[in-house]
Amino acid sequence: MNTPHRYVSGALDLGEVKARVEARENAAQQAATGVGPAPYITVTPQNFEADVVRRSLEVPVVVLVGTPRSPESEQLRTDLQQLVEAAGLSYIVGYVDADATPEVAQAFGVQALPTVIALGGGRPVTQFEGGQPVDALRTWIDALVTQVGPQLSGLQAAAEEAPEDPRLEQALAALNTGDFDAAIAVYDEILAESPRDRDMIQARDTARLLKRLDPAGRTEDPVVAADAAPDDVDKQFTAADAEFVAGAPERAFDRLIALMTTLAGDEKTRVRDRLVELLSLFDAADPRVTAARTKMASALF
Incomplete structure (x- = not known):
């Protein structure tokens, strides 16, 4: 397995501008000609909320953030499209071209290309980086559909609401x-x-x-910036937000809990409040929440 390509934001060249236009045209054509939910979509800023976040309230949504420059990305894209087209809308696959729509890639907070993120109930539930054999990919998706799918409303039930x-x-x-x-x-x-x-x-x-x-207005990697300034509470907050959006809530929780152990008084309370806010975005019974609350109690006392 090759090392995943690192995603670096920056000025777009002409090829990237062309790819951006093509991606948006493809998405518009898909929306104009599609009948009902499509099993495979191209994710853009315009359809992100409706076709990714809100759709994940009904079925799991698997999002591939990749680039045509990466053979691993292209193979994952082919395999995911073939798998989902035979899945009967038990889940949906979305493709994010990080070259064509870097703002969408940044919204996911990915650190490497390709990255595959699974969403359920409006939030990330698991992810992996780099290529995977199709059999391993199929097993991963089957587990996702089996474990997460029953907790969601389903496309048919949602249509009847x-x-x-x-x-x-x-x-x-x-x-x-x-x-x-x-x-x-x-x-x-x-x-x-x-x-x-x-x-x-x-x-x-x-x-x-x-x-x-x-994410659209950010010019630096918030995690790198926070790691370079471990005593800067605001930078730690931003890094925790980025890790949370990237589908790594445990890292966000651990970052804030570790920060709490170095502080006292109002600053410690401020960090606790931010941690509680992030924890509230999950079900209280989620094992990640339970583990974080236990660590938080130790850090507080």
């Missing part, structure tokens, strides 16, 4: 333009009417996290 609140389209439009404050305001308005709606709480808190992280 009542129409969703039209205000969610306003929130989606705001997220697509990077107006996180507007999206948060919509979610808060809905929560004022239904304060126990867990999906809306998660959507609002996720929007808050994305606002803090601001």
